[in-house]
Amino acid sequence: MVRLKAPSFSKTMLMLGMLFLYLPMVVLIVYSFNASRLVSVWAGFSTKWYGALLANEQILSAVWMSLRIAFYSASMAVCLGTLCAFVITRFKKMRGRTLLSSMITAPLVMPEVITGLSLLLLFVQMAQLIGWPMDRGMATIWIAHTTFCSAYVAVVVSARLREVDRSIEEAAMDLGCTPLKTFFVITLPVIAPALVSGWLLAFTLSLDDLVIASFVSGPGATTLPMVVFSSVRLGVSPEINALATLIIAAVSVIAFIAWLWMRRAEKRRTRA
Amino acid sequence: MTKKILATPLAERVRAVVFHRRVVFGVPFAWLLLFFLLPFALVLKISLTSAVMAIPPYEPVFRWVENTLSVVVNFGNYLFLVSDSLYIAAYWGSVKTAFLATLFCLLIGYPMAYAMARAPKHWQLVFLLMVMLPSWTSFLIRVYAWMGILGNQGLLNSFLLWLGVIESPLKMLNTNFAVILGIVYAYLPFMILPIYTNLVKLDIRLLEAASDLGCRSLTTFWAITLPLSRAGILAGSMLVFIPAVGEFVIPELLGGPDTLMIGKVLWEEFFNNRDWPVASALAIVMLALLLVPIVLFHRFQAREMEKNG
Numbered sequence: 001m002v003r004l005k006a007p008s009f010s011k012t013m014l015m016l017g018m019l020f021l022y023l024p025m026v027v028l029i030v031y032s033f034n035a036s037r038l039v040s041v042w043a044g045f046s047t048k049w050y051g052a053l054l055a056n057e058q059i060l061s062a063v064w065m066s067l068r069i070a071f072y073s074a075s076m077a078v079c080l081g082t083l084c085a086f087v088i089t090r091f092k093k094m095r096g097r098t099l100l101s102s103m104i105t106a107p108l109v110m111p112e113v114i115t116g117l118s119l120l121l122l123f124v125q126m127a128q129l130i131g132w133p134m135d136r137g138m139a140t141i142w143i144a145h146t147t148f149c150s151a152y153v154a155v156v157v158s159a160r161l162r163e164v165d166r167s168i169e170e171a172a173m174d175l176g177c178t179p180l181k182t183f184f185v186i187t188l189p190v191i192a193p194a195l196v197s198g199w200l201l202a203f204t205l206s207l208d209d210l211v212i213a214s215f216v217s218g219p220g221a222t223t224l225p226m227v228v229f230s231s232v233r234l235g236v237s238p239e240i241n242a243l244a245t246l247i248i249a250a251v252s253v254i255a256f257i258a259w260l261w262m263r264r265a266e267k268r269r270t271r272a
Numbered sequence: 273m274t275k276k277i278l279a280t281p282l283a284e285r286v287r288a289v290v291f292h293r294r295v296v297f298g299v300p301f302a303w304l305l306l307f308f309l310l311p312f313a314l315v316l317k318i319s320l321t322s323a324v325m326a327i328p329p330y331e332p333v334f335r336w337v338e339n340t341l342s343v344v345v346n347f348g349n350y351l352f353l354v355s356d357s358l359y360i361a362a363y364w365g366s367v368k369t370a371f372l373a374t375l376f377c378l379l380i381g382y383p384m385a386y387a388m389a390r391a392p393k394h395w396q397l398v399f400l401l402m403v404m405l406p407s408w409t410s411f412l413i414r415v416y417a418w419m420g421i422l423g424n425q426g427l428l429n430s431f432l433l434w435l436g437v438i439e440s441p442l443k444m445l446n447t448n449f450a451v452i453l454g455i456v457y458a459y460l461p462f463m464i465l466p467i468y469t470n471l472v473k474l475d476i477r478l479l480e481a482a483s484d485l486g487c488r489s490l491t492t493f494w495a496i497t498l499p500l501s502r503a504g505i506l507a508g509s510m511l512v513f514i515p516a517v518g519e520f521v522i523p524e525l526l527g528g529p530d531t532l533m534i535g536k537v538l539w540e541e542f543f544n545n546r547d548w549p550v551a552s553a554l555a556i557v558m559l560a561l562l563l564v565p566i567v568l569f570h571r572f573q574a575r576e577m578e579k580n581g
Binding site: 009010011013014017018020021022024025027028031038039040080081083084085086087088089091094096097099100101102103104105106107108109110111112113114117118119121122124125128143144146147150154155158159178179180201204207208210211214215225228229232233235236240241243244247248251252254255258259262263266 | 292306309310315381383397402406409410411414416419425430461511517519521524543558
């Protein structure tokens, strides 16, 4: 008799692992409603920390700054990452392709302090040589985030590009479509889901980055992770608990929508 | 429309294709060359200068004075790194911490990935989203969560005191234990995902054959499943180990004064001491240490990205 059921050991580990991943977040959520400042004391249910959070001008302006940078970085990273994915999956004989593929995979693992330091030195040198960027801020963070987010987008998009049926593209070209038109009419709609998930991934990565942004930012641009970091360095803060709860709630809602959407797509595929 | 395109000479159409390919290749190539590769050359250059009180705070390497080009190369920063035991201890501490954290990630992550890959199809999607979801929320905030749990007045100590297991609070926050725990917690999804992707593709017939031939499930695991998932284990380990060596946020928030990690030392040299040349030298040595793991990871990733469906 063939038994392919997972051994109970790995199932138990899965449950314990999920508990390990989620328990700390549950703790944050619970304590964001604690009236007391202390973690060890439960002083009753309260939403006052949310009020304090929404009245905190510094946090709100940092949120706005971070969202803008994340939006621009994710959009640019999707463009560059998609081009890289094309080169890697399609142009097998292009000269310089090996160098490009090294440069696109290295940012996936490169320690952030190295990336941050190296980009800062570049910006300082550029300012000396060509007079730009005179003051570092949004633009320099945008460049830095675009660069490392492109790598993640390239991974997501190339996985999808590999599965695309080339014969449809070839048919379009045979019928007289230019390569550019073929891309927009045939390839783009097929890889659109990967572009969306690549964009979302890049957006969250950019929103979350502290180290690289700290290196390449100037006095004018403070992102949300910088504000959070300088506040939690001093210890536990209930306002940050409230902020964490809002972030977790937002991500959970998006993940739930993604799940519903993916499940529907799966059902449609099995029915067809 | 179609007639017009077909009427254009073949040479012109070929030229158009070649032009498109050049643009598709050239734009990301130029971007990465300028914003990824060139900066490393600059780090190398600045690591060979000496620090001065100026803006920017280092001496130029090349100087053109009175028709003479003088090149000043200073190896002092590297000699300084070798002579001061603090830096060697920090490199050793980083590698040790990252190695232990990678090992624990593997021990926890592998069984999780295994159970996920064997779960029914609709459950797999749920588990996959559940593993990825924490990494979409803020990394900083997930590390911070442990500050409230591990502190002397924290949740875990209060709980253990209440149980009566301990008499006085255990010092857990600001220790190396907390740093390793934090890295395992933050990087666990990056270990699970590549192993899961690998295990889910495993040909189930191999396991059936082994079982039919009388292999016991544990033997099957050691003889078939584990060797076949080597690529996933390698990728996951590199995804955890390499960034963990240079980690700054976790040792800063969860570590104590005796936690020596190179990412933190680099940050302090740069932001607190404003010694850019020493910080650059630290980065170059870290990069040299990580070169072999990075190349290993790249070889795996390139193979993954290039192979056709």
